[in-house]
Amino acid sequence: MANFFSDLFSGLFGKKSQSVIGLDIGSSSIKVVQICRKNGRAVLETYGELSLGPYTGKSIGQATSLSPEKITEAVRDLLKEKEVKITTNLCGVAIPFASSLMAVIEMPVMSPKELSEAIPIEARKYIPVPISEVALDWYIIPKDKNPESPEEPKLDAFGKALHQTVEVLIVALHNDTLVHYKDIVVKTSLEASFFEIEIFSTMRSILDEGIAPVLIVDMGATSTKLYIVEKGILRSSHMVNRGGQSITDELSKSLGISLTEAEVLKREQGLTAVENGAPIKDTITVTLNYIFSEANHVVLAYQKKYNKNVSKIVLVGGGSALKGVVDIAKSSFQTEVIAGDPFAKVVAPAFLEKVLRETGPEFAVAVGVALRRLQELE
Numbered sequence: 001m002a003n004f005f006s007d008l009f010s011g012l013f014g015k016k017s018q019s020v021i022g023l024d025i026g027s028s029s030i031k032v033v034q035i036c037r038k039n040g041r042a043v044l045e046t047y048g049e050l051s052l053g054p055y056t057g058k059s060i061g062q063a064t065s066l067s068p069e070k071i072t073e074a075v076r077d078l079l080k081e082k083e084v085k086i087t088t089n090l091c092g093v094a095i096p097f098a099s100s101l102m103a104v105i106e107m108p109v110m111s112p113k114e115l116s117e118a119i120p121i122e123a124r125k126y127i128p129v130p131i132s133e134v135a136l137d138w139y140i141i142p143k144d145k146n147p148e149s150p151e152e153p154k155l156d157a158f159g160k161a162l163h164q165t166v167e168v169l170i171v172a173l174h175n176d177t178l179v180h181y182k183d184i185v186v187k188t189s190l191e192a193s194f195f196e197i198e199i200f201s202t203m204r205s206i207l208d209e210g211i212a213p214v215l216i217v218d219m220g221a222t223s224t225k226l227y228i229v230e231k232g233i234l235r236s237s238h239m240v241n242r243g244g245q246s247i248t249d250e251l252s253k254s255l256g257i258s259l260t261e262a263e264v265l266k267r268e269q270g271l272t273a274v275e276n277g278a279p280i281k282d283t284i285t286v287t288l289n290y291i292f293s294e295a296n297h298v299v300l301a302y303q304k305k306y307n308k309n310v311s312k313i314v315l316v317g318g319g320s321a322l323k324g325v326v327d328i329a330k331s332s333f334q335t336e337v338i339a340g341d342p343f344a345k346v347v348a349p350a351f352l353e354k355v356l357r358e359t360g361p362e363f364a365v366a367v368g369v370a371l372r373r374l375q376e377l378e
């Protein structure tokens with residue numbers, strides 16, 4: 001799938017800024033989005049996607065585990081795809097959540113300097129490789145401030161004041177992962193100014209300024225990523241080992257058809273299947289029920305721990321392009337469920353609105369990366 005319409009915009013707005021791209025190398029496909037700024041707004045210039053299955057003899061929609069050489073070849077192919085027409089090499093690149101390690105840890109209250117020394121030591125408990133092998137970052141999660149009821153010091157069973165703690169989000173990336181992505185960038189003549197774990201990219205494209213906790217459900221090929229964001233801060237992240245491919249695999253098995261046929265059937269009919277509808281719907285629902293029940297556990301655990309309700313569930317990722325998925329999700333959660341619209345923060349021609357809403361969820365990561373790259377130019 002590819003698209004090209006940048007010429008439509010020339011002359012429509014004022015002077016355009018430099019163009020930038022966001023690159024998302026997913027397990028089943030690579031996505032790219034090119035945007036620029038015109039009159040203060042981010043404008044979509046072009047976007048495209050390339051399935052990786054065919055690079056390793058698999059069908060479209062299947063997850064792959066390609067060699068660095070093959071990935072480089074695929075990125076190169078997408079960038080020079082005539083219909084996509086990428087015209088810049090300024091980019092940012094997303095790194096899969098699966099290649100990262102994240103945890104929220106509790107630390108005693110201490111000065112920023114002391115924290116910066118203590119956090120790497122504490123982080124060792126959560127990181128299964130030597131700390132020298134990872135790039136470690138952290139963020140101190142601000143405490144809730146309620147002026148009506150200033151926080152009382154917590155007391156132990158004997159009435160003695162307990163040590164106050166702060167929550168810290170730690171994020172680690174293995175050095176080898178960074179080397180791998182830098183290598184792809186160099187070999188494809190891109191100029192990447194950052195590498196960002198995909199969760200943060202999706203947060204940027206999907207979320208508005210709301211402060212209540214939101215659960216984002218990114219339904220990828222083999223896995224679904226679940227993360228809770230509150231006041232713009234990532235608070236909890238999980239991975240479920242089921243995704244769009246699990247549905248295709250199940251359909252292929254239960255209906256005795258090839259994976260390619262199952263993929264086509266899934267995309268065309270989804271849960272709205274009419275002909276032989278029941279077996280298709282039932283098979284799809286098995287996987288969805290598993291994913292949504294895991295998501296419910298995550299929501300309930302968060303609500304219990306922090307005594308706050310998750311206000312909304314947002315579905316993104318190719319798996320969420322499944323027809324009828326939002327209705328099933330609505331019946332699985334006691335919370336509002338919406339389909340994410342990653343292109344909502346960029347200006348695009350009206351005639352693309354429908355297609356962007358339908359195929360859009362796949363591009364949540366790539367759009368978020370591009371938006372950050374654009375911000376850097378300001």
Ligand SMILES: Nc1ncnc2c1ncn2[C@@H]1O[C@H](COP(=O)(O)OP(=O)(O)OP(=O)(O)O)[C@@H](O)[C@H]1O
Nearest residue numbers: 026027028029061220221244245317318319321322
């Ligand atoms: N219209 C559609 N209906 C149903 N499923 C779809 C549709 N379009 C794509 N998918 C499914 O979405 C999945 C791919 O989603 P996505 O592109 O978000 O994954 P990815 O980014 O490659 O994987 P990951 O994030 O796990 O590395 C595939 O399993 C594909 O079958």
Ligand SMILES: [Mg+2]
Nearest residue numbers: 026027220317
């Ligand atoms: Mg993905």
